[in-house]
Amino acid sequence: MIALAVLIIELTPAHFIYTGPFLTAVPALAAVTMGPKRTALAVALALAVSVTTATYNQAWGTLQVYTNFLALVLVSLAGFITSSAVRAYRRSELEQVRRIAVAAQEVILRPVPERLGPVRAASLCLAAGTGAQVGGDLYEAVQTRYGVRMIVGDVRGKGLTAMRAVAVVLGAFRVVVHYEDDLVGVMNHCAAALRREAAVPGAYPEEALMEGFTTALIAQVPDDEPVVQLVNRGHPPALVLHEGRTQPLMPTSPRPPLGLEDLITGPPEKPESYPLVPGDRLLLYTDGVIEARNLDNDFFPLSETMESISFSTTPEEFLEQLHHALIRHTEGHLADDVAMILVDRLDEGVGIPVI
Template sequence: MTQARDHDGDPRPTRLFGPRPAMTGPLLPVLITVVIGLVTLLGGAGTTWLPLLAAAPALAATTQGPRGVLGVGLLAAGLGVALGSRDGSGGAALVAVPAAVLAVTAASALAGALRSRRERVLADVRSVAEAAQHALLKPVPATVGPFEAAVRYSAAAAEARIGGDLYALVPTPYGVRMIVGDVRGKGLPAVGTAALVLGVFREAAYDEPDLLAVVDRIERSLARNLGVDDFVTAVIAGCPRPGVLEVVNCGHAPPLLVRASTRIEAVEPVPPAPPLGLRALTEQTPGLQELSFADGDQLLLYTDGVIEARDRDRAFYPLVEGLERHLSDEPSRTLGAIHEELLAHVGGRLHDDAALLLIRKPLPAPLPPSQLAFPATALDDLAG
């Protein structure tokens, strides 16, 4: 499984430990046993190579269960007895090799059983994490209200499906509303805080006509539940009516607004506001910015895991330049290209969670030729 988890990508499951090559299944330990037997048989080296038969069950333990390990071990022990007897070995010399092979087989079978148990536990944890992902970070459809939309989310923790970054895009009676945020910290506490923020947002987005009231609901909930050092940076946006975009920025990275002319603007917060959960420590309150959002415009929300991703030379990923390179009329294709470029920039593994949410107001469909032609009555009127 790759480090990045694409919530809009291929839903097919992947192995916890990557695909197993064909040669690392039951074939390789048996092949090693046969090769050692042939070398001993054809080389006339007596029992010199027979102790290497213990490598076969040890290797089998890395890919097989206890039954497979025992099968390989018994084959190797039997071959050791047969070759030792053929060369005239007797007494302790004849017993030593099979005994060593059987001892390694017993230890390897136990190790294989423990490994299989750990894999089952990891698979169970993975299934729970996937269920939590779908409950917490719900998939975003390709069309939400009048907008086209796409999401890419990457959890930095190995085998994780969710982390401290959060997003949601919901249609409400007051227009489409969205949030992208970043919880301070990592691990399960961050996931719990993200779940809290998303739950309050989804409820308030349907109830509150004013976007600032939605932000206030989240702030009050976090003030009751977070520690003094905890906070959440977030951008909450909405489109209350056609052609209008509302943005509230609470200490988060500025969204990128792409005009239909492909001009990219960073929506800087005016005035700057503290992150969610810290309002009581300052006298600043978030302000609502109202911008135009015409046909063909796009809005990109993201977390700092994207813009703070570094390459080997410690250079940050240039998100604006990446958006310019990969901008298209399909949000999923745009984010897919940026996502792949981001992973290539960091060498395949992110060190922080990263989320990208892109919406686009599509251009109106052109009228069919039949509706563009003048009706016959209109031509008669013009002729008259």
């Protein structure tokens, strides 16, 4: 706009107005508000306008024209230097905040043990390209007197509010799994912990209280039964890989996510049991896996990819191959965070007892 105004003034009878300071403002403002390429374009535009007006007004050879050019060049150089310094400082600051955020997330989301009672296990967590924002995915696997208990969940939103909800759910789960024999009761304790946290004045922004919810899936693999028991609150279904074929473990009575308990209707909730025999693989995951898209807008084929991976791989190797397939599908551009837990059911009787 400034360059256009200068051009209008210089090409009309109003050219008696001294427009040199106006043009020098163009690169200065561009350096503050734009990136290097657009700043260079703004400088080129200012120079072009200066040359055009000097030629039109036959002002070449005057001290005023050369002074305008010198001022324009000096301000442009200063703008580039200042812009580079500010960008470097902001990049360094963002990287520091990102490291702190990732460190905090890693403290809360620790890798699961390789061996838990009757299963071998592995976990994977991938962050989407969200700058310094931490995600809302959560997972945990714990060996208890009732068997191996696992949770995978996804808090709506990102940032500190989501991470606080993740910490609340995992904190409640890690405590209650050791004394609550009912799997539905474990889930209800996690929901109650979220409600208590939300009731604390100032704990969450008002909009987060109004819109927030958490999908969650809790699984239990008993030591002495070839089954997996599930309680699902609005989360993507677990997948079992049995004899080279995947099967989604869909809930027969779908329930809403945590935070939306007022919408629950029907008979009392009970855990649902599905076969999980020795040699089977169970995958718990967040929606960032199945909603990942490629450039053609195709969803990631999770079931087909699982079936294509050799069964001879360990759980950690299996998840690593899933990871590579996911990155290839999205060409490295994940739109949402990803969390997965994979467990292999071992032969009966090889579990480690918990006292």
